[in-house]
Amino acid sequence: MTELRHRGAETPIQTQPSEDKGSDSELKVEKDGASDGESKVDSGGPEVPVPADDTPEVLNKALSGLSSRWKNWWVRGILTLAMISFFFLIIYLGPIVLMMIVLCVQIKCFQEIITIGYSVYHSYHLPWFRTLSWYFLLCVNYFFYGETVTDYFFSLVQREEPLRILSKYHRFISFALYLTGFCMFVLSLVKKHYRLQFYMFGWTHVTLLIVVTQSHLIIHNLFEGMIWFIVPISCVICNDIMAYMFGFFFGRTPLIKLSPKKTWEGFIGGLFSTIVFGIMLSYVMSGWRYFVCPVEFNNDSNRFQVDCEPSELFQLQDYSLPAVLASFTGWTTVRLYPFQIHSIALSSFASIMGPFGGFFASGFKRAFKIKDFANTIPGHGGIMDRFDCQYLMATFVNVYIASFIRGPNPSKVIQQLLALRIDQQLNIFNSLKAHLTEKGFLPALEEVAA
């Protein structure tokens, strides 16, 4: 690995922290064209730990015969397959495991970004700061997970007494915890390090905003149905791989100055192939209840279950083709799941906007003169490198679901209803009754005296 990274770094460049030099030409061969990075190792910049070659020994031995370029290909290829298999495995394991994995990924991403902040600001030895960053992460996670648990596991929470109190005063408790951290920060301000400490405070909060909120949106998507978790992530992965392939074989016109290895051919080819892939994948998955049903918690068996009547989205329907396509293919109608049409929107977003997340991460790495976020995955860099395009996608899916697919969560509505005053409940009961009777869902009943 290190051979490749040094290949472009013959001339060490002196830099000042506040000024960016232009990026050198890319020499690292890209497999998943998601995150480009510089290939120079700065000696004058911040002391980001230079990733040493930590490819596992077993891989090194197996590949010792090949030349270094092919060795890189093989390492990246094997790791890609390993990650994809791992993805299938955790899908098989079920919702709880998925939540745990999302939580772990989030913690690792947070740690990677914070470590970069430490290196940039030479602030590794600031008093308290590491503790405070992790404390804030804990607070924000407590707040979000508490809201999620309260929403989705309402009956469980109402049953257990301590959980009920925690959930009733949840916002207050979270706020008090956050305030404690805030006060500790103020009390920890040291005379000569004010600016650094404020920088790290700001850095921590922006990282929390990006990493934690979006991992929770992923979990919300998951609870809608595993298909809303799998299809978006797969679309982004497919777009990475396809854009790389198309760029490799047909690439000619550069796309954006920020990432010189991206090409328009790769971009457009990736868009079309991702759309096709998305349609096929949704067709395959829409047939299975395991993927399509919202994840629910069964009170009696204390387990998650994914059993339900699939909603209209996941039932085959006939669509009549527009005249042009009908004459072209000789079919008048086509049977599709409505979800496949939604998947076109999801794939388009993944192909068009997802790369902007990648450009953002590239710009970030250029700005702070780092090659990769970390060196967790050999050949691929850190966890953030693999997930930078996913974040925008997760938010988009969540907003898409909220706007176009579902209404509010019924258990949450019940929860709010039962928290109202009794006379307000009665008013709502009567309004609802009138509404349902009007729509014909209830046989006309006698009017109940309020």
Place this chain on the structure above:
Amino acid sequence: MTELRKRGGGGGDPDSTDNISDKEADVDDRLGTDGECDGDSKADTPDVPLSTADTDNTPQYLNKALEGLPPRWKNYWIRGVLSLAMISGFFLIIYMGPVALILIVMTVQIKCFQEIITIGYRVYHSYELPWFRTLSWYFLICVNYFFYGETLADYFGALVQREEPLQFLSRYHRFISFALYLAGFCMFVLSLVKKHYRLQFYMFAWTHVTLLIVVTQSHLVIQNLFEGKIWFIVPISIVICNDIMAYLFGFFFGRTPLIKLSPKKTWEGFIGGYFATVIFGFILAYLLSQFQYFVCPVGFNSETNSFTVECEPSDIFVMQEYRLPAGLQNILSWKTVNLYPFQIHSVFLSSFGSLIGPFGGFFASGFKRAFKIKDFANTIPGHGGIMDRFDCQYLMATFTHVYIASFIRGPNPSKVLQQLLMLQPEQQLGIFHTLHSHLRERGMLPPAPAAQAE
């Protein structure tokens, strides 16, 4: 003004251009009237170009009126006059009603945002970065659109349902807001310029943190306002009172310094301010709880298209009798005392405002020390910028909102009904039956002869 500022800066050594380390703050000679925000008194900081905060912009007529007095008294008078002006302004806008209050809150928010962003520009010498000013204001508009849209949809549900374009906007509100934000994000990525990556990322982060602080909390202030004007007036008055009382107690009795960050704060001022504020809050709560104008949630009357504040006051604004604990009984020889429950809540609000509120002030002091500025801006003569006056209010607004959500009210009934109507019919039926059995259990409904089979 400038004479005072330089008085303590005579012996200050010129700052070295070391961005990273802070020099020790000089002893602050400037008299802090509302002892909130101390700052450096040196004006020669090469890192941050001289801000307008360092020049004297006291209006001419004030200058003329006070030119007979020595500089120290002149400072007192200016600060005093401006304090009275601000408090009168506060009463005036309360009188003018909810719409004016919302507009004022929005104006304050925009000014605070502009002050903080301007500091960021100066710190990073990034005033000429391409696009960046446009992008900062664009993000401000996006986030405000998102929050105001949610607020409007919640509170003016009836109005929104009536107008067709509003209904469309409200149904797809989140999607539209997200699309607007994404457009800004993409513009940012496309605007990255080779030699300025780091600066641009810094300004991006600076903008977002500022939005997080300023915009979210101004919206919490507006949501508190909709609960009832008293929830807007009492917290703000508490913070103002704590400022003034802590300063007065510190002025007359101050001896022991409180925290290194603000050398002019003293423990005597802190504790004196605490007790004075609790008493003040108690009395103010008593005075305001009697008027429906302050106590009722702000509602929007669809027919008259205006705001109404008429209601049946809720339990916390109805006088109740409390038994005094035995100790107090002996002292006061009263057995019971008539209080509004809200007065007890006001004790908690006052305690928070006095004990934790100052941390907001210390945070702002630390921020100004870190970036070597004296005041956020020079909008208010003698007091600095709008942020200088509002830095303690932010924590208070959030606390009030969380307090209301946790201890006072439940969810908003009209919002719940709105959500109910958006559900699928089968889900509505399910909820209908659940609610039916729940109400029957509670005795609000006569037991039905037979369960309705569905």
